[in-house]
Amino acid sequence: MPQCYILFLFFFIFFSSSSHASVQDFCVADLKGPDGPAGYPCKSPANVTVSDFVFSGLAKGGNTTNIIQAAVTPAFVAQFPGVNGLGLSMARLDLAPGGVIPFHTHPGASEILVVTRGHITAGFVSSASTVYLETLKKGDVMVFPQGLLHFQVNAAKIHSSAFVSFSSASPGLQILDFALFANNLPSALVGQTTFLDLAQIKKLKGVLGGTG
């Protein structure tokens, strides 16, 4: 048996040396490095700790004292470097009474939402312009296919909240109103490409800080 121990030691030495250089099961983001099409460069495994794989920023909801009475708190690769390259990330939604996450898309990911408090009315629209709309209760789950316009609205009289997960470490977030009204796209061009009235466009540009 003592001999066995020594032999096992050989075993240990053998495998660890032979597989040494290729031991990289994950690629924790080095956020200082330049990112590429597949994500950030990997932090050296020697510097990786469990804290790279744990994120506490979703424990509290974001501040909903704003016009949409809602908050989106992301745990994307930029906040949570452990998801780099794994094709997965999360976020937390908080909706005060009357709160709304307005129409938006995630250009690079599908999304699953699970309600953790209250009731949420959620919907998405397909390329065929069909609406898929449901009021979700606590524990209900809904999936929003990649790239399609969708929204969430508080359907309860209390604060509602949800966790959402994405099929990308960096799903993107394009909010429709911001895309149309919070930049310098000339109002006439917005009108021409949305068929909205000029007065409507200028009103929302004013509110959202857009120019032109």
Place this chain on the structure above:
Amino acid sequence: MPQCYILFLFFFIFFSSSSHASVQDFCVADLKGPDGPAGYPCKSPANVTVSDFVFSGLAKGGNTTNIIQAAVTPAFVAQFPGVNGLGLSMARLDLAPGGVIPFHTHPGASEILVVTRGHITAGFVSSASTVYLETLKKGDVMVFPQGLLHFQVNAAKIHSSAFVSFSSASPGLQILDFALFANNLPSALVGQTTFLDLAQIKKLKGVLGGTG
């Protein structure tokens, strides 16, 4: 030398039989089959002809006698079965004077546009709400990254046209106005999730045949 011929014949027989069952370099769509996440089932190679890989439907522009004075003619997998599974498709844009392809996204593909006639003003908006806008001349090329809102407007006094290619055999096409106004999504909910005025919503719903 005659012996050589016979031997070559052996060679021929050998390879064709041994590689017979795995000869499938492409997967022409059998559009009658049920599609799946990766595309349509493959037509039997025995029935594939060159016409599966050729499409003539983009030779003429679509009819631009409509409110947008523009037409989009697709050569997606549904029209052009040879692209099935190849991660690539095309379409043709035609814009009469004053023509507009209104704000839209392709949920599952990036796009490259090349102007073949006239001038086209094209733009896209990023998640950061930055506008990337350019007036393109004949032969100019512009790329629209996956899933982002973009549009094209005729910038010439003549008919303009372009070819666009996509990084998917089935890129999808979600036109913003149709998503918002051409279905039964309740007007109040549209207002709540877009911040548009109710009058504006009802006007466009009326025009586009939406209800609610």
Place this chain on the structure above:
Amino acid sequence: MPQCYILFLFFFIFFSSSSHASVQDFCVADLKGPDGPAGYPCKSPANVTVSDFVFSGLAKGGNTTNIIQAAVTPAFVAQFPGVNGLGLSMARLDLAPGGVIPFHTHPGASEILVVTRGHITAGFVSSASTVYLETLKKGDVMVFPQGLLHFQVNAAKIHSSAFVSFSSASPGLQILDFALFANNLPSALVGQTTFLDLAQIKKLKGVLGGTG
């Protein structure tokens, strides 16, 4: 203006016909069809309803009256056909006091866990045999990279629960004890390939219903 309405109508007709055949932004699983490497065939879009994208089976925890005092309730493609082809799925974990999700892997997916009640001690082991171990509080999030052995243990005196999401619609679930002891793999071979003592193997085979 009435003319405009009519023209818009043309617009409507034009786009819907031209893009008709390629409108498929999602691929809801037809679970009766034969699945393939990329998932199940798509249900006909005409038969898809919002209920395909919504799942209520995670609202209640599974029954934890079992030896592990824990339950895993999946919302994989087999339970939740709307996720087919989208590279995403979910599950719910419930751990009674003392509950354990024993060592397991998901052969085809990475996982993110978010604690919704109680405290959970979770850990995974890398190819380099490094342990990444943390006790998570409510709202904490932890990621488990693809294919690595991991576990979850209730660290609270109360019932704890969590939602987990996966980077696949069909992540798989290989529970270590079941793989080793709940089948007909001969005990001697298990011993040879795990270095466990024969008595230990036979004991667990007995408990888990394994033979040989």
Place this chain on the structure above:
Amino acid sequence: MPQCYILFLFFFIFFSSSSHASVQDFCVADLKGPDGPAGYPCKSPANVTVSDFVFSGLAKGGNTTNIIQAAVTPAFVAQFPGVNGLGLSMARLDLAPGGVIPFHTHPGASEILVVTRGHITAGFVSSASTVYLETLKKGDVMVFPQGLLHFQVNAAKIHSSAFVSFSSASPGLQILDFALFANNLPSALVGQTTFLDLAQIKKLKGVLGGTG
């Protein structure tokens, strides 16, 4: 209403800060950086302008005063950094009367060709050695599946031209004659592996600058 404006401002601040670090919908190539398997590192979004997404180099055809009386002008990632990571690129073909794009493959991409002037005879050969051959008119489209040998020949008495798009930002281009005859591969080895006569090999090596 003035209060509303202020609240909207909050909304604006909230979203832009929370999603700040993860706003990266594209990855414009930093061509000075080292490329990787998925492409080049991303240029900092702050330095990205619309000119990164626009390329004018295809507006004019390449010089066809050469032996093949043809020219290929690429808009691959090296010329057009906006396509980095998007799985898409383009090129322009110009064929003077009698012009030929000789047999070649793109090791990493499928291709779609659209004729914009003249007539082009194009063909590809499958693994089963079947020829798919067609003479294409202006506006006709043809797809060449990934990795297969193909060619294009001017079929008109005038200059013909085409745009081609690829399912990769870096499709590669292996011209058969260059692979066989424009390098130092020993003639005897070329003969052994192609069954071409030595005289033929030496003749083409001489012409194309090959040695050995």
Place this chain on the structure above:
Amino acid sequence: MPQCYILFLFFFIFFSSSSHASVQDFCVADLKGPDGPAGYPCKSPANVTVSDFVFSGLAKGGNTTNIIQAAVTPAFVAQFPGVNGLGLSMARLDLAPGGVIPFHTHPGASEILVVTRGHITAGFVSSASTVYLETLKKGDVMVFPQGLLHFQVNAAKIHSSAFVSFSSASPGLQILDFALFANNLPSALVGQTTFLDLAQIKKLKGVLGGTG
């Protein structure tokens, strides 16, 4: 302890039922089903046996009594259904003295070759027409990047053999001579697109059974 056994039984029942429908870690090809872009439909798990994952067809070399004095024996998905969807397959090469696997490409896969007997001279050519050429001894390994022209020649006076593995279950195999000369592509067109002399073309067409 007896109670424990019963509880374990619960555990057993629980997991097997809850994970029942999603247990599919592999997708053994049902070769009678229509294949799709991602491979064949999956055989029902109930009918899968270990023989689906084992293939004995590479144990013996193919017949090398042919003009190339060589044989390629594939274990692609068509011969070895267990590799379906796994992105991996194999083949065996046998080269009698003087044997040659002539110039060819695999349109959809990279390849690694390991010599198991004799010596093999192998080479590939890049898009830049650079030759990478080496004579490999028993146990040497060489990689051929996807889609590039390559060849193998027996460099020993004895029979040489090798195993090759591919990064696809269906890598394809396009043999240059067959693509050019073993079909009905008109000789003039072959000449125009390869710069080979007509006499050379007609000679090889004659040998390989091509017409035109």
Place this chain on the structure above:
Amino acid sequence: MPQCYILFLFFFIFFSSSSHASVQDFCVADLKGPDGPAGYPCKSPANVTVSDFVFSGLAKGGNTTNIIQAAVTPAFVAQFPGVNGLGLSMARLDLAPGGVIPFHTHPGASEILVVTRGHITAGFVSSASTVYLETLKKGDVMVFPQGLLHFQVNAAKIHSSAFVSFSSASPGLQILDFALFANNLPSALVGQTTFLDLAQIKKLKGVLGGTG
């Protein structure tokens, strides 16, 4: 004809310049660079030689004088930089009489094994806990689907050996015993998550150098 030569020269110059910057058919790993989710940065093509694509380290078996009487010799990207980004790698297994490759997984790859000497008993276990077990003879091939627990045992009285190939340049290697017993995971926690007896755990921890 001399004119022809000069024209060919033009042809040569034309193509090489126009395609110059995008000629990169492979991405040999620069192992000094930081790796990313898709692999290592590419070595400059100017510095790439054939030796990057050839590896001789599998010609001899590893040392089997250890407790498992077996050795695994990898040709992963860390040892064999030419496979970077190509989705393929290899290794060699050597099993002395009585030798065992104990239960392990490759978190990121499927595997094909081909026996080159002796007899090997190999098996894997599915998520459904079904065992797929076979004794393989020389030349037999077996596939192990991604992420599943598997093992190999020498079934001959002589030294047996095999080559294995993987569907990843960096497949990872998680050996079950090492994951459980060769680190500082507390014994009580190992017991709780494996149902092994504490004595068994402490015994194997002792042997494998684990603590806690």
